[in-house]
Structure formats: structure tokens, C-alpha cells
Amino acid sequence: MQMVKHMNKSKAALVATRAGLWAAPAALALTLAALPAFAEQENAGEIVVTATRAATPVSELTRSVTVVDEETVEREAKINRNLGDILSNTTPGFATSSEALSNFGQTLRGRDFLTLIDGVPQSTPLRGASRDLNTIDPDAIERIEIVRGGTAAYGFGATGGLVNIITKRPEDGALKAKSEVGIRFSTDHPSDSMQYQTTHSLSGREGEIDFLAAGTFVSRNSIFDGDGDRIPPDSLGVQGGFADTDEWNFLGKLDFEPDANQRFELSANYFEFLQDTEYTFGLGNPAAGIKTPAVKGSPNVEEPGTENLMINGEYTHSAVLGSELAAQVYYGDITSRFGKFPGFAQTEVQSEKWGGRLTMQTPFEVAGTDMKLLWGADYLRDETVQAGIDGPTIVPVMEQNAIAGFAELEIPVGEWGLVRGGVRYEDITVDIDSVTNRPGRFVQGGEISLQEALFNLNGVVYLSERSELYGGFSQGFSVADLGRVIRDSTTINNASEVASEAQLVDNYELGLRTANDWADGSVAVFFSESEKGTTYSTTNLNLVKAPEEIWGIEAALNVTPAPRWKLGGTATWMDGHVDLDSNGSYEEDLDNTRIPPLKLTAYVDYEVTEWWNARLQALHSGHREPFTTGAYRGDSDVYTLVDLYSSFDVGPGRLELGVDNLFNEDYFPVVNAAFNVAYAYNKGPGRMASLTYSIEW
Numbered sequence: 001m002q003m004v005k006h007m008n009k010s011k012a013a014l015v016a017t018r019a020g021l022w023a024a025p026a027a028l029a030l031t032l033a034a035l036p037a038f039a040e041q042e043n044a045g046e047i048v049v050t051a052t053r054a055a056t057p058v059s060e061l062t063r064s065v066t067v068v069d070e071e072t073v074e075r076e077a078k079i080n081r082n083l084g085d086i087l088s089n090t091t092p093g094f095a096t097s098s099e100a101l102s103n104f105g106q107t108l109r110g111r112d113f114l115t116l117i118d119g120v121p122q123s124t125p126l127r128g129a130s131r132d133l134n135t136i137d138p139d140a141i142e143r144i145e146i147v148r149g150g151t152a153a154y155g156f157g158a159t160g161g162l163v164n165i166i167t168k169r170p171e172d173g174a175l176k177a178k179s180e181v182g183i184r185f186s187t188d189h190p191s192d193s194m195q196y197q198t199t200h201s202l203s204g205r206e207g208e209i210d211f212l213a214a215g216t217f218v219s220r221n222s223i224f225d226g227d228g229d230r231i232p233p234d235s236l237g238v239q240g241g242f243a244d245t246d247e248w249n250f251l252g253k254l255d256f257e258p259d260a261n262q263r264f265e266l267s268a269n270y271f272e273f274l275q276d277t278e279y280t281f282g283l284g285n286p287a288a289g290i291k292t293p294a295v296k297g298s299p300n301v302e303e304p305g306t307e308n309l310m311i312n313g314e315y316t317h318s319a320v321l322g323s324e325l326a327a328q329v330y331y332g333d334i335t336s337r338f339g340k341f342p343g344f345a346q347t348e349v350q351s352e353k354w355g356g357r358l359t360m361q362t363p364f365e366v367a368g369t370d371m372k373l374l375w376g377a378d379y380l381r382d383e384t385v386q387a388g389i390d391g392p393t394i395v396p397v398m399e400q401n402a403i404a405g406f407a408e409l410e411i412p413v414g415e416w417g418l419v420r421g422g423v424r425y426e427d428i429t430v431d432i433d434s435v436t437n438r439p440g441r442f443v444q445g446g447e448i449s450l451q452e453a454l455f456n457l458n459g460v461v462y463l464s465e466r467s468e469l470y471g472g473f474s475q476g477f478s479v480a481d482l483g484r485v486i487r488d489s490t491t492i493n494n495a496s497e498v499a500s501e502a503q504l505v506d507n508y509e510l511g512l513r514t515a516n517d518w519a520d521g522s523v524a525v526f527f528s529e530s531e532k533g534t535t536y537s538t539t540n541l542n543l544v545k546a547p548e549e550i551w552g553i554e555a556a557l558n559v560t561p562a563p564r565w566k567l568g569g570t571a572t573w574m575d576g577h578v579d580l581d582s583n584g585s586y587e588e589d590l591d592n593t594r595i596p597p598l599k600l601t602a603y604v605d606y607e608v609t610e611w612w613n614a615r616l617q618a619l620h621s622g623h624r625e626p627f628t629t630g631a632y633r634g635d636s637d638v639y640t641l642v643d644l645y646s647s648f649d650v651g652p653g654r655l656e657l658g659v660d661n662l663f664n665e666d667y668f669p670v671v672n673a674a675f676n677v678a679y680a681y682n683k684g685p686g687r688m689a690s691l692t693y694s695i696e697w
Contacts, residue, residue, distance in 0.1 A: 051145035051164040053153045053408075054324075054361050054374050062420050062458035062470050064148040064511055064524045064554070066091045070141070070168075075615070077138035078182075078658035078692055079643045081197075081218065082242065084133050086144075087163070088599075089619055089643075092554035092570040093148040093526075095596035096621050098671045099684045101240030101273070101306070104130035105593035105632075105671035109149055109526055110550040110576050111160025111505065112478070118167055118267065120310050120330045121353060125157045126384040126398045126430070127483030129336035129349040130239065133163070135308040136271050137216045137249035139180075139199040142168045148554070149526055150476025150507040152424040152454040155404050156380055159476035159505040159530070167251055167269060168201075170212040175204035182656075182692030186685075187664075188228040195220045197692070210255045218247040222279070222294075225683035226666030230294040232281035235682040236671065238339035240304060244277035265314045274305040275339075284681040286634070291668075292681045301346050301390040304339040308332070323362040330355050337389075341679075345391025355380040374422070375407040386483055395483040396435035396445065396495065402428040408456070417461040424454045426477060432486070432495035439490050446496030452477045452504060467514035471524075476505045480534060480545075501545060503532040521557040526550075526574075535578055535590065535630050544630070548590060550576035569602035589626035592674035597636045598622030611649035618642045621670060634676030639667035639684075653695030660688040 048055045049065050058065070068090050076086040084097040084106050095106045107113070115122040115132035122135045147153070147162040154162060179200045186193035201214035223231045223243045233243040253267040277298055284292035311331045318324050330353070337348035359376040380402045386395035408422030427450075434445035458472030480501045486492060511524030533548030552574025560566050576590040589595070603617035618640060625635040644659040664687040672682050 049145055050166070051147050051153065051162055053359050053376075058513075059462075059468060059515075060418065060460065062418075062460045062472060063151070063474070064093070064470075064509060064522075064526075066093075066146040066148065066556075068144040068146070070143055073138055073141050073144065075645055075647075075656075078656045078690055079645055079660045080658075080688075081138055082134070083136075083138060083144075086138065087133070087146070089601055089617065090570075091146050091148075092524075092556050092572045093161070093552075093574075094146070094572075096599055096619070096670050098236060098239075099669045100234075100236045100671075101134050101242060102130045102236055103133045104128075104236065104239055105674065106133075107594055107596070108146070108161040108163070109528065109552065110574055110590065110595050111150065111476075111528065112157070113161045113163050114154060114156070114158035115163045115165070116154060117165045117269065117310060118312050118314075119154070119164065119328055119357065120312055120332050121154075121156065121355070121380070121382075122165075122308070122332070122334065123157055124334065124336070124349055124351040124382075124384055125478055125481065126351070126382060126400060127349050127386045127395055128481045129334075129351075131306050131334075131336045134240075134273065135306060135334060136165060136167070136269060137199075137218070137247065139216045140167050140214060140249055140251040140269060142166045148524075149474065149509055150505045150528060151474055152406070152426075152456065152476060155378060155406075155424060155426055155454075155477070156402055156428075157476075157478045159478045159503060167253070167267065168212060168214065170203040170205065170210035170253060170255060172205065175202070176696065177202045178694060178696045180692060180694035182690060184658075184688055184690035186224045187687045187689055189222070189224050189230075192222050192230075193224055193688075195690075208257045212251065212253040214251045216247070216249040218245075220245045220247075223685050225291075226661070226664045226686035227683070228686065229291070229683075230279065231682055231685065232292055232294040233275060233277040233279050234281060234304075234339045235680065236675065237281070237677075237680045238304070238341045240306070240336075240338065241275070243275070244279070245273060245275045245305070247271075247273045261318045263314075263316045265312075267312045269308075269310045271306065271308040273307075274303045276303050280339075281679050281682075283678040285678060286676045286681045290681075291683055292679060299340045299342065301340060302337060304337050306337070307335045309334075320360075323360045326357075326359040328357040340390070345388040345394075347386050347388055347391075347393075347395075349384065349386045351382060351384040353380065353382045369412060371412070372410040373407065374410070375405075377406070378402075378404045384483065386487070392436070394435060394438045395487045396433040396443070398433070398483060399431045400428060400479070401430075402426060413459075415462075417459060419457070419459040420472075421457040422455070424456075426450070426452050426454065428452075428479060430479065430482065432482070432498075434495075435486065437487050437489060439488070441490060441492070443486055443489070443492055444494045446494045448482075448496050448499035450479065450499060450502050452502075454504075463512075466516050467512065469510075469512050471510035472508075474507045476507065478503045478505075480532070501532065503530050503534070503545075505530040518560045519558065521555070523553070523555040525553045533578055533590075535594070535628075544578075544580070547579040547582055548576060550574060550590065550595065564607040566605040567603060569600065571601075572596070572599040588628045588630070591626050591628045591630055591632040592624055592634065592636050592670050593632045595624070595626070596621070596670055597624035613647050615645040616642065617645070632674040632676070634674045636670045636673045637668065639665055641665055641667075641684075650693070652697075653693055656690075656692045656694070658690040658692070660690075661686055663687075 184195040199216040203212040282293040282295040332353040340346035382400040406424035454475040456474040460470040509526040513522035558568035600620040
């Protein structure tokens, strides 16, 4: 009866909910429009976003985009260095952090996102390792641009959105150096939890050449929860954790500008993260509320962790046959090594990538109207395998060759708006080796070939000098986790049979944003649907492909009510269901690893004096109890995390204090609660304090 009630509860309610969502921007328009007119954007230094392939002022964006600037990244890293936490605290639409090395279960608008560093892919869609957000240290980051909602701008996997991490650039002027040292510790167990961090950078310019060299080292000990109990080093089973780890990051850049029109840039980033621990996880009891204990012992054959080498070359020319040209070639080599799960081989996902991009922006005039054509091509070769370290390799070597061409036309509509529409055509071939998979089934190697045309049509309407209404339609495409499908299948005979697993996602959104001298705000509603959505069954966590829909609303507001004061926050609510019999007669909720509970963030920032700044911020995660028979059936309970940050000018440098989980909240992160299994029923970290001192010289 409960199932029948759930299935029938609501076609009308769902329709009403979605209708209400699409009406939300209009309802809030009067409120946001009441903000005073903002100053000329040129004078205000309007932010320019590059995640759309061409540098675009925020006021001309036809998509929902969040920019986390350098100041914010540096401040948040003093509280918690995990990029998953930084994005959760700052970006609407982003799910709450997993509090682990893995970002499994941390979605963007309920779907997987594509992560790039300077345009170089970090995601491993052929065999998902979920380490995307932890392949670079925050101290190497200048800003992060997040396109919320599926996009084909960079293609090859951005069904839920795009996270483009921009690394730091050489500073203008003479030789500059910066050094920083810091410690971080649990207030319950300072000695056992002590972490050490140091970063040093050097940059400068000599004639047409500028350069940057920067390095970071972090050493971490154990991590404790709000009860004061040691959290297992792998808090999500064997997905990877931060406890008992050493981390190195080295960034180097060399830029050459022969004239005002041209720029060459060569950069390299190396990141290594290794876990050497004397602890592993025991077995908890979620039904009895008993969390997973950390117990002595280390079954690992090799140290778990991540190694990432990225080499990137870029060339730009502002005047090539009347167009702006941007060309890029890159190489990436990522290894993500998991801990050993009892009874299984220890494995690592190895992904080696070569690729290139060509982007042209051509202005032209038609009937007195100035238009722009953005066009170009992409190439990606990705060789991925999940190799066995102390046992057989049960995921085959997969070699993907993908090429895409795209064109997008921008048409101004008088003085009151503009429209962008385009198409991207992807041609993807994946050669898959033969393998004997986990159930012992021999799967003959083969080749799959996929071709897909992706469309987008978006626009922006300038309601006034201070506000814009934007929205439209876009598509995203992904080959899905082919390696996992083959690894677990009991029915596939030939690897070519997995071609049907590819996923096309249709995305719709409508939003409103406004900005002025003392406030800025935005609100957006979104809806996405796909015929090949991904959930997991209770049988060996096998993939389930079925139609699904996701819808939600996001909002953000920042206000400067008085000199020295800033306050604001974000709100995210979404929901979604999966059609398990593919005909609409039996639907279940998407679980909490896909759809997070209500998420609210808030902050108050006060400049006490010219040399002292203080900030209090909070994240609230609500309750969600999905109806699902899938693998991740756990409910999420309400929790609120409060952080404190303060900075002081001391001597020749700056002293910064950060307190993560100020009130020592005792909670289960959403993903751990959703897993609801004996080996991953872990609480989140308790109160952690940090002190950092930096000096420029």
C-alpha cells in the first residue's frame, strides 16, 4: 500500500510543484528589482567568465554561473582545504561535501559534473574514480568558475555542469615572493590530529616574459568526530580520506608576449597525495546507530592516494583574419589508488589523456546588427584502466578517441537583450580490450562508436540597468561509466554491447540576477531529464539505467548594508525521480547520493579595523527521506555547521585563524548516511582550528 500511495501521490502535485518553480523568478523579480541601480559595470570591474569558451562579462551570461574568486578560495582554505567543502559553502546547486577525498555523492544539480584545470579534464568518465575535486591544492588556484547545469561548451561529460579551476598567474611588476606556514588540529585531540602546511611562491616579469613557481606541502595526522572518536582513514569505505596523509603540489608557468596581440603560455602542475596509516575501518551498525570504528591495522599493499601530472600549452591571438583565436594542447596523467577492501584486490584507476582545443570568435555584421560566431573543434584521447595491484585486472583497458566540432551564434536583440544558439557534434570511438570480469564472465573486446549532436538555445533580457532575466535550453552528453558496467555484468558477451549506456541530458532553466553598489542577488529554477540516468541496485551495487527527471530552485544574495559589513548566503532545493519500469507506472525518488537535502548557507563579515577582519559562516543541511529500493537508501538528518574566520595584520605579515565546525556539531554527512552500510557509517569531523601566517617579500 505504501508503494502504491507513493506512486500515485502525485502526478498533480509534481506538476504543481514544477509550475511553482518556473514562476519563482517572476515572483522574486519585484524584490530583486527593488535594489537601487548599480554603477557602470566598467567602473565596478565586472567579472569576466571564461568557462563558456569565450571571455564573457557576467551581465551577458545566458547561463547560471558562479565564480569563486581568489580571495574566497584562500579564506575558505584556511578553514578547510577540501575543494568539496569550498564549493559546497559557496555555490548554489552544489551538494554538501562528502568530507572525504572522493567527491562521490557530491553532485551539481543532481548530476555528475566535468572538472577541468585550466581546461584540462580531471574527470575519468570511462571508469569513475570520483577524485575530480582533489587533484590540485587550493593554494595553486586563482579562481573557480562553475557552470550550473549541463553544458556542451567543453563537451565529453558535463551532464550536470562544469567546474573550471583556473590556476594562479604571474603577478604584474617586479619580482614577488610569498611564504606561508600553518597548523591545523582537533581541539579534542591536538597532538594526534596535528596538521602542518607550508606554501612558497615566486613570480615576476622580465621584458616580454613572466613566470611563476609555487609549491605546497601538507602533512596530516588523524581526524576525530564531534564525540572525540577517531574517524577511519577511509570514511567512505575505500573511496579515500584525508587522515594520515602527505600532500605535495608544484605549479610552474612561463608566459611570453611578443606583441600586444599574441600570448604563449606553458604551464605544468604536479600533485601527489599519499596515505600512510596504521588504521583501517571496523564494522558499525547503522540500524542500531553504532558508527564505524577506526581499528588498528592496514591491509593495503600500496599506499592509497592520487598522483596527477598536467602539462598545458596555450596560444592566443586577438587578430587572425578578423577573429580572436585561442588554441590549446595538453597532456594529463592521473592515477587514483584506492584502499584495499577485505576480500577484494586493491586497485587503481589510471587515466592518461592527450588533447587539444581550437576556439575562434568571429564578429560580423548583418543588416546593421553586430553579431558574433564562436566556433572551433576539440580532440581528446583518453586511455583508462582500473588495474589490479594484488589481484587480477577485472576492468579492461579502454581507449577513447573523441573529436567534436561546434558553432554558436550570438545575436543582439536591439538594446534589450541577446540570444545565443548553437550546435556541437561529438564523434566518439572507444576501443575496449577483452577481460574476465568480477563475476568470472569473459567479455570479448570490441569497439563502440557514438555520434551525438548537442544543441543549446539561451538568451538574456536586460530588464533594467541593474537586472537581467536569462534562461533557455542546453544538452549534455556522457559515455557513462563503461568500465563499471563491464566489471559487474553477468549478461554482456562483447564489449561493443555497452554502447547503449551513453547518456544524453536535456536541461532547462530560467533565472533572474541583479547587482548594484551595495547588493547583488540571483534566483534560478531548473529542470533536467534523461532516458539513461544512472542509479545503483542493491545487487553488488550494479548500475541501473532508467529514465529520470530532476527539478529545483537556487538563490544567492550578497549585501553590504553599511561600511565594513557584508552578509549574504545561498539556498538550494531540488528533487527528482527515476522511472524504473520505463513506462511511467512505477517511479522512485532518486537517493541522497544524487539529490541532496535542502541546503542553506549564510555569512556575516565585519572589518573591525583596518588590520582586523572577522567572519562567521554557516551551512545548514536539511532532512530528506527518499522512497527508494536502490543501494543507497539511508535518510539524511538535519545538521548545521558554523565556521569562524579572522585575520590580523601582525608585523610584516598576516595571521589568519580558522575554526571549522565551531560548535563541534556531531553529525553524519549526507553521503555517509545515504550509504547506510557497516563499513562507512562514519560521522563528520568535529571542531578543527587552524593558524596560518603569511608574508610577502
